[in-house]
Amino acid sequence: MIISIASGKGGTGKTTVATNLAMAIGSDVQLLDCDVEEPNSHLFINPVFEKTITVTTPVPEIDEKKCNLCGKCDEICQFKAIIVIADTTVMTFPELCHSCGGCEKVCPENAIKEISRELGIIQKGYRNGIEFVHGKLRVGEAMSPPLIVRVRSFTKPDKFTIIDAPPGTSCPVIASMKNTDFILLVTEPTPFGLHDLKLAVGAVKMLNIPCGLVINRSDIGDNKVKDFAKKEGVPVLLEIPFDRNIAEAYSRGDMIVEKLPGFKEKFLTLHDNIKRIVN
Amino acid sequence: MKELIIISGKGGTGKTSLMAAFAYLAENKVLCDADVDAADLHLVTAPDILEKHDFQGGNTAIINKDKCTECGLCIDLCKWGAISETFEVNSIECEGCGVCVYFCPEKAIDFPLNTCGEWYISDTRFGPLVHARLGIAEENSGRLVSLIRQEAKKLAEEKGLDLILTDGPPGIGCPVIASIGGADAVLIVTEPSVSGKHDMQRVVQLANHFKVPAFLCVNKFDLNKDITDEIEKFAKEKGLTCLGYIPFDQIFTKAMIQGQTIFEYDSNSSSAQAIRKLWESLLENLSVCMKDK
Structure with a gap:
């Protein structure tokens, strides 16, 4: 089973829920941190990394001796990553390339070959019974979805796989949520939390995946998040009240299932409820 | 004209609450919300939309x-x-x-060309706001960010306003790169947690990569004073100026629920005072950094 943990708004507690759920389950569980722009789960899980892989994506290189400046590559590229200027020069902008392979395919002179651009790295490690994988986007690299896809390729079908998704509702979030069995949304009961939750529920509906809700700092705001969840038929599976001790434990990188009483049971119940909904 | 972008790396460190507070304090400015896939600034600024445009980006x-x-x-x-x-x-x-x-x-x-979002020019009680809404699951957030930054610049020129204050998105990817490229400075809002510090370090690298001057401030500084010290030490090593410290205070949530900035909610609070000091120090540093240019 694969579940993803998402939120719309940043800082609502996705990583807290993902890491504590993994720790509470403890064995036969995978945690894939797909927030490749700002991966944080490792700071809480502290895995021992045993493998680091550099991930690249193909981009074009032009052999100017073969190129006759016909301009077909410029014409097919939708991302302005190859430009032929006034029939005299051809230029590539590898950072804009989406690796569609169109230019190489269309070139009648076979003047284009693939070289690679580094997207970032993937690291894999373990802590006890948790298999941990995360991606780290290279600083300066704009495109995170292809790296997210590569992190997800580590999914093992016989395990309970938890994906920590990035904030927002655009392409990196969709890349982290699609083709999962369940989406656990984490929000806080504030106007920003509610507004971004509505967007996240919209994305979940578009993907047609069952979902549930965790309300973090559940007593700091108003009831509008609960009213919305009820109206949309999204079950509230866990509420975590505001507690400065939790905030302080989080700030140090401590796990609440280890440091505060009662939380391990709460996360195990959450796990059971998710399995029940999916099956 | 100066353009300042507020970013954080990590989400939820308080970018938008701080941005709203600055909107109250700043004069002669255009506001811009570049967090186009989860824009929240309008929830505090309550804009009257004057112009609405389709955003077309990409084909399917x-x-x-x-x-x-x-x-x-x-x-x-x-x-x-x-x-x-x-x-x-x-x-x-x-x-x-x-x-x-x-x-x-x-x-x-x-x-066919996709209509994958909308962008708006609005009027607010703090002045003009340029903002947008990217459709759910859409791509091209970077292009939409670039577009609204251009529109904010145009508007500032037309109205003779000398500051653009922009609320940026979280992360370090496509929309963040589009938000900060060519800006006069970024203000990085961090918090003293292992993740806040980690993400701040990556976003500092990003600002350096694109050669945008960066300033730092620590929100919820008293939540973990050891990490606040570590952040300070890091800033010193990197030659970054840490301009201010804001306490961990529920008042931000209370103000947000009322749809108010912290100054409208309680201008005498210690958090409001801390933000006023931060703003003054930011203005001073911005003008120094503009002179150096």
């Missing part, structure tokens, strides 16, 4: 079944696995690269 392949002979070439060519065996294009998977459109021997694939 659509197979015309009347012309399609089901030869399967498009399925072979598509690097995104977006075309099913029954020759339907999954619009969520389609990258808009047009390779299938180009090579289809029957010219059976249409490639």
